[in-house]
Amino acid sequence: MSVAVDVKTLVIDGINVSARADQTVLEVARENNIAIPTLCHLDGLSDVGACRMCLVEVKNSPKLFPSCVLKVEEGMEVTTASPRLKHYRQTILELLFAERNHICSVCVSNGHCELQSTAQSQGLTHVCLPYRNPSLPIDASHERFVLDQNRCILCTRCVRVCAEIEGAHVWDVMGRGIDSLVITDLHDPWGESSCTRCGKCVQVCPTGALSDKSKFGSDHPKYPETVSYLNMMREER
Amino acid sequence: MPTYPMPPLPSDDKRWKIVNGTMRRHGFARNALIETLHTVQSSFGFLDDVAIRFVAKSLHVPLSQAFGVATFYNHFSLKPAGKHTCTICLGTACYIKGADNLMAAAEKRLKIKAGHTTPDGNISLMTARCVGACGRAPVILEDNELVGLVEPQVMLEQLERWAAHD
Amino acid sequence: MTSEELVQVAETVTAERQAADFEVNVCVALGCLSQHSDKLKDALCAEAVASGRNCRVRGTGCMGLCAAGPLVRVGKPAEAAAQTLYAGVHEADAREVIESLGNKPVERLEAHLDTYFHGQIPIVLENSGYIDPEKIDEYISRDGYQALIHALTEMDPQSVIDQIAKSGLRGRGGGGYPTGLKWSTVAKAVGTQKYVICNADEGDPGAFMDRSVLESDPQRVIEGMAIAGYAVGASKGYIYVRAEYPLAVTRMTSSLQQARRRGLLGNNICGTTFAFDIEIRLGAGAFVCGEETALIASIEGMRGQPRPRPPYPAVSGLWGAPTLINNVETYANVPTILRKGAEWFAGIGTEKSKGTKVFALTGKITNTGLVEIPMGMTLREIIFSIGGGVPNGRKFKAVQTGGPSGGCIPEEHLDLPISYEALIEVGSMMGSGGMIVMDDTSCMVNVARFFMEFCMTESCGKCIPCRAGTAQMYQLLTKICDGRATHADLELLIDLCDVVKNTSLCGLGMTAPNPVLSTLRYFKHEYMEHIEHQHCRAGVCACGRKPANELALAGVTA
Numbered sequence: 016m017s018v019a020v021d022v023k024t025l026v027i028d029g030i031n032v033s034a035r036a037d038q039t040v041l042e043v044a045r046e047n048n049i050a051i052p053t054l055c056h057l058d059g060l061s062d063v064g065a066c067r068m069c070l071v072e073v074k075n076s077p078k079l080f081p082s083c084v085l086k087v088e089e090g091m092e093v094t095t096a097s098p099r100l101k102h103y104r105q106t107i108l109e110l111l112f113a114e115r116n117h118i119c120s121v122c123v124s125n126g127h128c129e130l131q132s133t134a135q136s137q138g139l140t141h142v143c144l145p146y147r148n149p150s151l152p153i154d155a156s157h158e159r160f161v162l163d164q165n166r167c168i169l170c171t172r173c174v175r176v177c178a179e180i181e182g183a184h185v186w187d188v189m190g191r192g193i194d195s196l197v198i199t200d201l202h203d204p205w206g207e208s209s210c211t212r213c214g215k216c217v218q219v220c221p222t223g224a225l226s227d228k229s230k231f232g233s234d235h236p237k238y239p240e241t242v243s244y245l246n247m248m249r250e251e252r
Numbered sequence: 253m254p255t256y257p258m259p260p261l262p263s264d265d266k267r268w269k270i271v272n273g274t275m276r277r278h279g280f281a282r283n284a285l286i287e288t289l290h291t292v293q294s295s296f297g298f299l300d301d302v303a304i305r306f307v308a309k310s311l312h313v314p315l316s317q318a319f320g321v322a323t324f325y326n327h328f329s330l331k332p333a334g335k336h337t338c339t340i341c342l343g344t345a346c347y348i349k350g351a352d353n354l355m356a357a358a359e360k361r362l363k364i365k366a367g368h369t370t371p372d373g374n375i376s377l378m379t380a381r382c383v384g385a386c387g388r389a390p391v392i393l394e395d396n397e398l399v400g401l402v403e404p405q406v407m408l409e410q411l412e413r414w415a416a417h418d
Numbered sequence: 419m420t421s422e423e424l425v426q427v428a429e430t431v432t433a434e435r436q437a438a439d440f441e442v443n444v445c446v447a448l449g450c451l452s453q454h455s456d457k458l459k460d461a462l463c464a465e466a467v468a469s470g471r472n473c474r475v476r477g478t479g480c481m482g483l484c485a486a487g488p489l490v491r492v493g494k495p496a497e498a499a500a501q502t503l504y505a506g507v508h509e510a511d512a513r514e515v516i517e518s519l520g521n522k523p524v525e526r527l528e529a530h531l532d533t534y535f536h537g538q539i540p541i542v543l544e545n546s547g548y549i550d551p552e553k554i555d556e557y558i559s560r561d562g563y564q565a566l567i568h569a570l571t572e573m574d575p576q577s578v579i580d581q582i583a584k585s586g587l588r589g590r591g592g593g594g595y596p597t598g599l600k601w602s603t604v605a606k607a608v609g610t611q612k613y614v615i616c617n618a619d620e621g622d623p624g625a626f627m628d629r630s631v632l633e634s635d636p637q638r639v640i641e642g643m644a645i646a647g648y649a650v651g652a653s654k655g656y657i658y659v660r661a662e663y664p665l666a667v668t669r670m671t672s673s674l675q676q677a678r679r680r681g682l683l684g685n686n687i688c689g690t691t692f693a694f695d696i697e698i699r700l701g702a703g704a705f706v707c708g709e710e711t712a713l714i715a716s717i718e719g720m721r722g723q724p725r726p727r728p729p730y731p732a733v734s735g736l737w738g739a740p741t742l743i744n745n746v747e748t749y750a751n752v753p754t755i756l757r758k759g760a761e762w763f764a765g766i767g768t769e770k771s772k773g774t775k776v777f778a779l780t781g782k783i784t785n786t787g788l789v790e791i792p793m794g795m796t797l798r799e800i801i802f803s804i805g806g807g808v809p810n811g812r813k814f815k816a817v818q819t820g821g822p823s824g825g826c827i828p829e830e831h832l833d834l835p836i837s838y839e840a841l842i843e844v845g846s847m848m849g850s851g852g853m854i855v856m857d858d859t860s861c862m863v864n865v866a867r868f869f870m871e872f873c874m875t876e877s878c879g880k881c882i883p884c885r886a887g888t889a890q891m892y893q894l895l896t897k898i899c900d901g902r903a904t905h906a907d908l909e910l911l912i913d914l915c916d917v918v919k920n921t922s923l924c925g926l927g928m929t930a931p932n933p934v935l936s937t938l939r940y941f942k943h944e945y946m947e948h949i950e951h952q953h954c955r956a957g958v959c960a961c962g963r964k965p966a967n968e969l970a971l972a973g974v975t976a
Contacts (some may be wrong), residue, residue, distance in 0.1 A: 386624050
């Protein structure tokens with residue numbers, strides 16, 4: 016008997032769930048209203064497993080796996096929340112807050128920031144690590160948008176949306192390690208680059224690193240959900 | 253082989269033909285980027301915007317992606333090197349054998365930090381993360397020539413010789 | 419080439435060698451070359467001609483003892499074991515050396531290294547120093563390519579994999595993954611195009627085993643890769659060499675050409691339907707590219723950033739195809755295993771760690787160089803017997819293995835028989851083979867900080883724990899070295915070690931805390947001395963130095 020659609024059953028946080036064979040643990044968890052924090056993941060973009068926020072425990076393995084790329088397997092037993100995972104997620108957030116200069120009170124994304132809301136949902140109240148206070152530039156050369164490196168968490172959503180959805184691949188990352196920076200073209204000012212002005216990168220950016228100049232002094236909610244619709248429409252063609 | 257319009261060679265400089273040769277040998281495949289940047293680095297001594305743009309356009313690689321690759325790897329330099337280069341190996345064996353003293357002495361004498369060139373463009377001071385000659389630690393490279401079991405005095409004498417030939 | 423043709427070539431080469439009364443072998447690998455052994459070779463040639471004696475001067479690969487170079491071995495061609503080894507030979511000594519042939523050896527140049535070579539079992543290094551690495555025929559004359567021809571003509575791919583599995587060979591790059599299992603995974607993976615990659619990035623500072631093999635016996639690696647290609651069903655191989663090894667790149671390039679000319683690479687190898695060729699790809703100075711998925715990204719022409727695993731390269735690797743990645747040393751073992759048999763190999767070593775391992779013995783040790791020892795030999799024997807102990811009357815403190823992913827092993831574990839498991843148990847790891855000896859002039863906190871700085875600057879930047887975590891840990895270690903740290907800083911450091919170790923994306927981040935954890939395990943007193951008394955007992959760190967009796971008054975417990 017042939018199997019048309021491969022279906023798997025697994026256990027997440029003690030709950031029995033079913034999944035298609037090609038789904039990730041994150042997808043299935045969200046379908047079943049089990050919350051797993053993410054930062055670099057965005058529906059509609061490829062997953063890179065970079066931020067390590069979505070790490071889950073899998074029974075019979077000492078390792079932790081990023082649920083955004085972990086494909087489901089029959090009989091898998093996954094734990095998405097535990098004191099250990101909570102501590103790791105909080106430390107990763109602390110590392111981020113201490114890495115660059117995230118000052119919510121003067122940021123245009125205050126109240127609409129995924130870094131902020133994730134910290135709140137993870138119960139982060141203090142940053143115990145020393146702040147690095149690096150000196151980072153702002154690029155306001157673009158007529159509509161601003162890049163503030165101080166607020167960037169190097170999630171690379173901007174790189175991926177520009178490469179995969181817009182197809183222009185204007186953004187990429189230069190340098191290595193903690194000195195990495197997102198740049199346009201040959202580290203040209205954004206306004207002078209091959210940017211098509213579509214604005215998708217601003218919409219997918221989880222923080223105030225990429226922002227719309229017209230939103231200064233007012234609210235700056237973002238609408239990254241459009242990306243998964245764009246993707247769907249392209250795939251249908 | 254490419255079916256999109258190819259950029260012209262940036263100038264009459266014969267070295268561009270060598271760079272083009274590397275790309276041709278790889279069928280102008282996108283994955284030839286690093287090999288080609290190697291050719292540019294060894295032909296010109298560094299990668300400038302013109303070179304990166306030429307290679308990126310020839311291989312149909314986005315500019316930012318090419319720039320990202322060029323700046324990721326230690327071997328590629330975006331700045332021209334000095335007339336002479338002194339590379340001090342900071343691998344573990346060399347470090348245990350006193351490479352940090354060599355580095356301190358060199359920085360003091362040249363009045364520049366590692367990774368930079370003297371203002372007159374004469375001498376560049378670089379670090380290497382192990383050139384694999386640990387049996388002769390501590391090791392330095394004087395213009396690509398390997399010198400082992402180096403005492404600070406010996407290295408400083410070579411730096412003096414280079415400085416004197418200004 | 420057929421088996422008979424190989425034998426013919428071997429006989430020709432051997433006959434040529436034996437036609438000379440004497441041979442003078444000069445090491446022209448990197449260590450000795452840097453001391454102008456090429457000029458020495460020319461001088462010896464000139465003297466040989468001038469003397470009118472029937473002797474042949476040739477360049478060979480590494481003879482092992484790099485610190486004592488340039489090395490020259492002389493004697494009768496037929497009596498390899500009885501040949502005399504000279505150390506520290508220079509151009510001016512050329513005439514004396516030639517005149518000494520057949521007579522009393524030159525005493526002041528003679529290297530008395532019986533203890534150095536005693537106990538070593540050369541498999542990977544069996545040809546190093548005995549053949550001219552730039553002549554494929556010399557490799558053939560020492561049973562080279564017999565294994566490949568035998569595999570292609572008399573074995574099927576599964577039998578080859580079975581032999582490797584039975585031998586117990588484990589990845590020599592550091593992970594120690596069972597090689598036979600890896601090969602069989604790639605063989606079974608679905609895909610019409612498969613690849614074989616040789617990881618010659620050798621990023622561990624303090625390790626130069628792979629460089630030496632590539633410079634001294636390159637054909638061996640080619641043969642190993644071709645056998646692997648046959649076993650897993652791959653038609654294309656890549657050797658990813660780091661840019662810092664230009665001599666290895668040149669030698670390997672010419673070796674590949676020679677192999678092609680002899681029909682040992684390309685289409686219809688040895689008259690069979692097997693086609694396999696190898697291309698060299700250059701690294702460009704990134705330690706992270708030693709990691710399998712980052713290496714693949716680099717060959718694909720991109721930034722060398724690792725990818726989450728699963729999927730593993732064996733199933734989906736280079737350009738999404740099933741890819742076998744093994745270290746240089748792993749491939750170098752393959753021809754000998756097939757020639758001498760899996761049982762023979764499995765007879766060497768311990769129960770779970772079979773065969774030999776090449777170590778680069780460096781640091782504060784008398785005999786610096788490459789050694790190939792059977793698994794199970796103790797650290798004490800390697801360091802004090804083969805290595806000749808710590809020079810200048812200083813006291814042994816620790817031996818560092820595994821590079822920036824490893825740890826420091828103190829005196830109490832010197833009688834440890836070397837194996838993958840044993841090294842992990844004491845808080846270190848096998849790694850690629852770097853073995854750095856430290857004496858009491860090394861500060862262990864400073865050493866931990868050195869490795870953390872390395873990991874921080876080599877971090878690719880993709881994942882947060884490694885990118886930001888190593889930077890924070892480096893800052894904390896600097897604070898401790900400078901005598902500005904508190905106990906709370908140490909607690910924070912230990913906590914960060916746990917987070918970075920368990921949440922990082924790839925091996926670089928996961929093992930970056932190891933040097934800190936291992937030095938804390940055995941040398942916590944040094945950390946406490948830095949924190950509580952701003953004292954560095956080795957006299958290395960920037961913190962204020964207090965004399966020992968003041969410490970005693972303060973009641974410090976070591």
